[in-house]
Amino acid sequence: MLVYIIRRSMQSVVVLFVMSLLVFIGVYAIGNPIDILINPQADQIDRERAVAALGLDKPLWEQYFVFLKGALTGDLGRSFVHATSALGLILERMPATMELAIAAMLIAVVLGIPLGLWAGLKPNGFAGRSIMAGSILGFSLPTFWVGLMLIMVFSVMLGWLPSNGRGPTTLLFGVVPVSFLSWEGLQHLIMPATNLALFKLALLIRLTRAGTRESLLQDYVKFARAKGLSNARVIGVHVLRNILIPIVTVIGLEFGSVIAFAIVTESVFAWPGMGKLLIDSINLLDRPVIVSYLLVIVTLFILINLVVDVLYSALDPRVRLTDSKG
Amino acid sequence: MSTVLPAAPVRPAERGVQSPFRRIASDFVANPVAVFGLCLLALIVAAALFAPLISPQNPYDLAQLDVMDSKLPPGSKSPSGGTFWLGTDDQGRDMLSAIFYGLRISLMVGATSTVLALVIGLTMGLTAAYFGGRIETLIMRIVDIQLSFPAILIALILIAVLGQGTGKVITALVTIQWAYYARTVRSAALVEKRKEYMEAARCLALSPARIVFRHLLPNCLPPMIVVATVQVAAAIALEATLSFLGLGLPITEPSLGLLIANGYQYLLSGKYWISFFPGVALLLTIVSINLVADQLRDVLNPRLQR
Numbered sequence: 001m002l003v004y005i006i007r008r009s010m011q012s013v014v015v016l017f018v019m020s021l022l023v024f025i026g027v028y029a030i031g032n033p034i035d036i037l038i039n040p041q042a043d044q045i046d047r048e049r050a051v052a053a054l055g056l057d058k059p060l061w062e063q064y065f066v067f068l069k070g071a072l073t074g075d076l077g078r079s080f081v082h083a084t085s086a087l088g089l090i091l092e093r094m095p096a097t098m099e100l101a102i103a104a105m106l107i108a109v110v111l112g113i114p115l116g117l118w119a120g121l122k123p124n125g126f127a128g129r130s131i132m133a134g135s136i137l138g139f140s141l142p143t144f145w146v147g148l149m150l151i152m153v154f155s156v157m158l159g160w161l162p163s164n165g166r167g168p169t170t171l172l173f174g175v176v177p178v179s180f181l182s183w184e185g186l187q188h189l190i191m192p193a194t195n196l197a198l199f200k201l202a203l204l205i206r207l208t209r210a211g212t213r214e215s216l217l218q219d220y221v222k223f224a225r226a227k228g229l230s231n232a233r234v235i236g237v238h239v240l241r242n243i244l245i246p247i248v249t250v251i252g253l254e255f256g257s258v259i260a261f262a263i264v265t266e267s268v269f270a271w272p273g274m275g276k277l278l279i280d281s282i283n284l285l286d287r288p289v290i291v292s293y294l295l296v297i298v299t300l301f302i303l304i305n306l307v308v309d310v311l312y313s314a315l316d317p318r319v320r321l322t323d324s325k326g
Numbered sequence: 327m328s329t330v331l332p333a334a335p336v337r338p339a340e341r342g343v344q345s346p347f348r349r350i351a352s353d354f355v356a357n358p359v360a361v362f363g364l365c366l367l368a369l370i371v372a373a374a375l376f377a378p379l380i381s382p383q384n385p386y387d388l389a390q391l392d393v394m395d396s397k398l399p400p401g402s403k404s405p406s407g408g409t410f411w412l413g414t415d416d417q418g419r420d421m422l423s424a425i426f427y428g429l430r431i432s433l434m435v436g437a438t439s440t441v442l443a444l445v446i447g448l449t450m451g452l453t454a455a456y457f458g459g460r461i462e463t464l465i466m467r468i469v470d471i472q473l474s475f476p477a478i479l480i481a482l483i484l485i486a487v488l489g490q491g492t493g494k495v496i497t498a499l500v501t502i503q504w505a506y507y508a509r510t511v512r513s514a515a516l517v518e519k520r521k522e523y524m525e526a527a528r529c530l531a532l533s534p535a536r537i538v539f540r541h542l543l544p545n546c547l548p549p550m551i552v553v554a555t556v557q558v559a560a561a562i563a564l565e566a567t568l569s570f571l572g573l574g575l576p577i578t579e580p581s582l583g584l585l586i587a588n589g590y591q592y593l594l595s596g597k598y599w600i601s602f603f604p605g606v607a608l609l610l611t612i613v614s615i616n617l618v619a620d621q622l623r624d625v626l627n628p629r630l631q632r
Binding site for chain 2: 015022023026027136137139140141142143144145148149151152155156163256257260261263264267268278279282283290294297298301305
């Protein structure tokens with residue numbers, strides 16, 4: 001187990017290094033940020049001074065070397081636009097994204113598992129069929145468009161919920177600013193979180209339904225019924241427990257994708273998270289922020305995948321962690 | 327649809343033996359919802375193909391546009407005597423025509439990227455499965471790493487690196503999608519590889535190319551068709567998302583995503599139709615493809631075959 005974790009971590013470092021190199025070269029190749037950042041009326045001397053201040057006068061390999069040296073000490077460079085630490089900028093936005101992602105995941109789990117269970121127990125009933133039809137819709141609806149429609153209905157037509165921003169934030173544990181502790185913040189949170197949850201909700205419904213249908217045919221369920229156990233106990237203990245293993249895995253893995261998809265939701269609802277920052281930075285060619293965002297999110301993903309793998313082996317004793325060969 | 331035909335020699339005239347294509351077709355029409363999806367899809371594709379013929383106006387022809395007509399609600403009369411059934415956008419374009427032309431672009435991008443990704447993925451997956459060894463480890467490791475990141479993230483990285491434009495969006499979509507095909511075809515091929523007919527082909531000392539393309543490939547196709555159908559829908563949705571974020575297709579080629587993004591700024595003032603109708607078109611396209619894919623999955627699943 002320990003060997004596995006060490007080997008995985010070493011692999012991850014290689015992935016991170018290759019990623020940073022590719023992204024650095026790639027971002028370098030797409031146009032000159034100076035054209036966007038500097039006043040077009042600036043003279044040549046001002047221009048050269050700005051280029052030198054951002055370190056853009058050096059050759060690419062030297063820029064990368066400077067970046068790498070900084071990265072090892074936790075400094076991923078300074079944002080061209082905001083003139084502050086790029087990593088700090090991202091970490092500052094991270095709580096907003098995390099809050100949104102966790103809220104979305106909660107909605108998906110709290111609604112998805114019971115609905116999937118219901119659809120799995122009564123696959124041919126009206127409710128079961130409607131739930132499945134709904135989940136196909138959930139897969140098909142483009143996230144950003146649903147967000148627009150939510151704004152149209154609940155903000156413009158009904159005027160119940162605010163259409164953008166995070167609302168007032170309160171400090172959780174004195175450090176993390178969050179929205180959900182105040183009523184107004186909660187009102188701001190509910191629409192983006194629902195929007196982000198839809199896709200995962202559909203996924204969880206399908207997964208739970210498939211698992212339920214499969215385990216209902218297993219011998220241990222038949223045996224539990226033969227013993228005369230109550231329906232609630234058979235489903236709650238024997239069925240649910242066994243389908244939880246794949247569900248927990250998927251929830252873990254999907255959490256990363258929720259953070260990535262938050263980019264879209266954040267743009268629709270002007271939610272001040274990391275994703276919105278990325279889109280703004282791509283448009284402004286703010287290279288250090290783009291590179292830092294990608295490094296942060298790739299690290300996050302590697303961590304999530306590792307935790308899920310370890311959890312999986314803890315939940316299911318049949319799984320042995322080995323470095324698979326292809 | 328003709329690609330469904332497996333290469334195995336089948337004589338439909340033989341009594342009691344039904345050709346696989348006829349079986350698949352008759353199984354498919356057994357589900358009315360899937361048939362509805364297929365009809366809807368056919369209509370949408372037709373609308374996209376014949377957009378120049380059926381559109382009330384050419385949305386790219388500036389001579390036909392009048393800023394005085396901008397942001398009219400659905401059902402307004404146009405100065406030339408027609409009706410803007412779905413309203414007009416901020417430049418006075420008829421939304422219905424804009425949607426037909428937008429569908430063209432969205433479907434074109436989705437289909438092109440799917441075909442390219444399918445070819446690359448098939449080749450890589452079959453190579454991995456047939457030859458095994460180092461090549462397989464290398465290809466599958468790349469696939470594993472790539473699939474552990476969500477598509478939207480990879481797309482954004484690629485767009486950030488490549489820049490914007492139709493060709494670049496297609497490149498990004500292909501780069502994302504080939505991995506799904508490679509993984510699917512490899513697992514199918516690994517199963518097929520151990521069957522007797524493959525052994526027989528090898529005993530005949532046929533060339534590897536002939537074995538792979540004439541014997542292995544046709545038998546791996548059914549799962550690929552299902553994945554490809556799902557991926558067309560995913561590609562269309564992803565392109566729309568990128569265009570909505572302003573990182574996709576150029577404004578000169580307004581896909582559905584761009585039309586929706588265009589209407590976003592007018593949504594808060596209650597002019598819903600500029601975003602709403604392109605979104606409905608996008609939704610219907612994706613739903614119809616997914617309905618077809620869902621039924622294809624059941625029909626082509628060998629475990630459910632009668």
